[in-house]
Amino acid sequence: MYSLAIRNGIVFDGEKFIGKTNIYVDGDKIVKITNERLDAKEEVNAEGYFVMPGLIDAHLHLTGIRGGSLLMGYLLDDPRTRLLRAANWARELLMAGFTTVRDCGEPNSIILRNAINEGIIPGPRIIAAGSPITQTFGHAELSHSLPLEWSIQLGFGEICDGVDECIKAARKVLRSGADFIKIMATGGVLSERDRPEWPQLTPEEMSAIVREAEKVGTYVAAHAHGDKGARIAVEAGVRTIEHGSLITEETVKLMAEKGVSLTPTLSIQELIYKYGKQMGIDPWGLEKIGQVREGVINSIKLARKYGVMILAGTDLGFKTGLDIDMGKNWVEVKLLVELGGLSSEEALRAATGNASKMLRLNTGIIREGYLADIVLINGNPLENINDIARVSTVIKGGKVTVENGKLI
Structure with missing residues (x-):
């Protein structure tokens, strides 16, 4: 069982737009990116959100x-x-x-x-x-x-x-x-x-x-x-x-x-x-x-x-x-x-x-093996770059640290 699932987000992986998918995290790292629905201890519902690297x-x-x-x-x-x-x-x-x-x-x-x-x-x-x-x-x-x-x-x-x-x-x-x-x-x-x-x-x-x-x-x-x-x-x-x-x-x-x-x-x-x-x-x-x-x-x-x-x-x-x-x-x-x-x-x-x-970092890209530093945006900055300011959820190292714009 994965520690965290980020489900149904519209994903830009840091290099390209990959569309709707699920991201699974174990500990502080991304371990699987798939359309399959797999079990996880914690879930973030990203339906309707733009998901991208921190x-x-x-x-x-x-x-x-x-x-x-x-x-x-x-x-x-x-x-x-x-x-x-x-x-x-x-x-x-x-x-x-x-x-x-x-x-x-x-x-x-x-x-x-x-x-x-x-x-x-x-x-x-x-x-x-x-x-x-x-x-x-x-x-x-x-x-x-x-x-x-x-x-x-x-x-x-x-x-x-x-x-x-x-x-x-x-x-x-x-x-x-x-x-x-x-x-x-x-x-x-x-x-x-x-x-x-x-x-x-x-x-x-x-x-x-x-x-x-x-x-x-x-x-x-x-x-x-x-x-x-x-x-x-x-x-x-x-x-x-x-x-x-x-x-x-x-x-x-x-x-x-x-x-x-x-x-x-x-x-x-x-x-x-x-x-x-x-x-x-x-x-x-x-x-x-x-x-x-x-x-x-x-x-x-x-x-x-x-x-x-x-x-x-x-x-x-x-x-x-x-x-x-x-x-x-x-x-x-x-x-x-x-x-x-x-x-x-x-x-x-x-x-x-x-x-x-x-900078040779293990973050900045949504890819298996990379650190799970991920943000959810209430909008689509690919369509309107101003939406980059509309950050709703921040996940750092596999932990939800900001939710609904508030520090947890």
Whole structure:
């Protein structure tokens, strides 16, 4: 007898639409997908519901910061207070249908991951980068006007220069418990005086970090807006390019050849562009957002043209109380359709099966042997992508954790 049966749902398996079927779970894994009616200890009636894998946000930051200034959040908020806020975010993410998230830079994410794994707090599975690796005068220094010692003391980024320091930084991040390594390969929007198009870290530095990751069976994700830094990162062996706002056709071709994915992070760009001043985004962020927002749509078109896998990641890192917000991370799936030009099926795949493959997860696909992370939606996002927000039931690891939109 199976431990759980999800009966008569209309199923999208993370790769393709398979129609009406039953899913049987034993323990925390999917063990059978069939039209047969078999016995189970517990049943979920999915008649009339759209059934799909639990959603995956492949790029966010569980900072616990309110408002739009990362600098002021890290300077003024006690890290313990931020941790408690982020724990609440984790609960909201699970209720929104996200059973897995990848935190691309926040030391507290390792603590949150461990707490969720131990059952101390509810939340999605967290793939944690811990502190991102940056050069001096790099993107992980939120202010380049503060003394360098302050940036080091804040502890957001691991600052290193030269191959030897980069090797040590990579080992330090891995020692802290990080699941993968995040590097800053270019400047960014929310860091003060660098430009998104400026490359950061040398080819030798990036290659050394990639080697350290590969030695322990993991990988490197690269923040990269500008083309030159992105290309160096791809040549160095990173697995995922984050943002990719200004990349050229030549670099996209190389990404396709090397099997490197793109996470366009439309949500954060739309949030800052529409509400940045209202949120209190630092002036440098307001000045730079237009450049990357205009470029990223072309990057998505190129990625689709050359078959580069696209992942859904919001890059959200603060609570806003707006229509683009932590806990509403499904907005990225909608934006991939509305702005990025993806079909609804492609967008759903970006938030499930694509992330499963690129991040090498045992979730994100409804398949025998995979973890039973499954959501029921009261609607059909293949027909109307807005229905992705209508999550009714969330099953994580074979256990019903959210029912009728409420945490159990």
